[in-house]
Amino acid sequence: MKGTACKEKTLYEHLVQSVVFKHYNKEVHVQSFDKAYLSIIGSGRSAYVFKLEGTNKALKIFYPPYEHLAKKEAGIYDLLKGIPSFPELYDSGENYIIIDFIEGHTIFECLVKGIHINESVLEEVDRNIEAARQRGLNPSDIHLHNILLTTDGSVKIIDVVRFDQIKHCTQWEDLKKGYHKFYRKRLFPKKLPHKLLLLIAFFYKKNLLSRFIT
């Protein structure tokens, strides 16, 4: 490893160690972290994501018991290298990855803020999913929190850890159906309450919405 890369790795490892997770009420919270270098930008089912201050990079740290997913996600980002809608991977370790920081909003945030989602966004996601398929992957878990609209109008797909699964995932196809059946309708509200969206996601996971989107 070259000198600068080695120094960066030491810094990343140091920052990862500064993050202390706390499991509380079946939820995971961040108890403390190095606030001089990191700011929290999001969290999901397996990780917290931080912006590395003063850079365009994001640090995704997998909390227990999901640490092993870091190596897996890094391997998948390697396979996706060069496909425009996926962030670039810069480094990875036992429980973390370093990828491009994406300036923008998730589709979920766009719906809450009333930011218009053009049909070209869906087409761009489709093109990039197809490119990932061409590399032998099975794009999965593509939902409202894992697609971002950037401030310059392009689309990024994150959270690729399940792209190597065998099982067919219908989330993206269902979202597209919902877009055409509801969102595109003239009278459908383009700004939706946060709680309502969470409720829709809850019912979707329970498989209670299939008759509305077929």
Ligand SMILES: Nc1ncnc2c1ncn2[C@@H]1O[C@H](COP(=O)(O)OP(=O)(O)O)[C@@H](O)[C@H]1O
């Ligand atoms: N590279 C990034 N740039 C900007 N925001 C990000 C980035 N990666 C993740 N996020 C934010 O953090 C959230 C959780 O990240 P994600 O990788 O989906 O974690 P999980 O695997 O736990 O679902 C995302 O929904 C998004 O809001």
Ligand SMILES: [Mg+2]
């Ligand atoms: Mg996610």
